[in-house]
Amino acid sequence: MSTDIRATNDLQWLAELRTTLTDELEVQKTRLTELTDDTGDPAEDHTRTALLAATRQSVEQVSGALQRLADGTYGACEQCGASIPRERLEILPHARFCMPCQRRRNG
Template identity: 60%
Template sequence: MGTDLHDDRLTRLRATLTEDFAAQTARLTELTADTGDPGEAHTRAALIAATRQSLGQIGDALRRMADGGYGRCQRCAGPIPVERLEALPHATFCVPCQQKHG
């Protein structure tokens, strides 16, 4: 893993990401159902875009878990603190790099 993540924490994070992925997938299915209300089309489109972005971030985090890159900053390659990952499981940057990047 390359970080100080303990197996139980990693298991919890994986479970959280998996549950979030399932919830976001269900939300996307619901949002893409045609309600027939043209007044909601703009809002629904924005929600769909945000949900797809969230699904992408979660999917990327699950892939990093599978390939061993999870918990490493994608900019400096340093470890991302476990506390940050618990708060934001799909984090790709450590806090200093996020502040510079973001």
């Protein structure tokens, strides 16, 4: 068994990240439920549609990150397979691509 300190720190960080993402998923799912409860106010429809789309996207992003954590593929770029720098993942935990690939995708 390796006793590499960096790997140990990574495992701890990943465990904390999983907890954070699980909490975040619950928050977003609760918000989604609240948003889909019809208040019957047409004036709210436009705002709520936008909020719903954003919240749905958050749920997808967070659950996708949790899935990758479970698969052991978390932190690898889906495009080129390179490791996504931890600094990037700390800012954007659901990042699926490294910076160069993300830039290419954005065009």
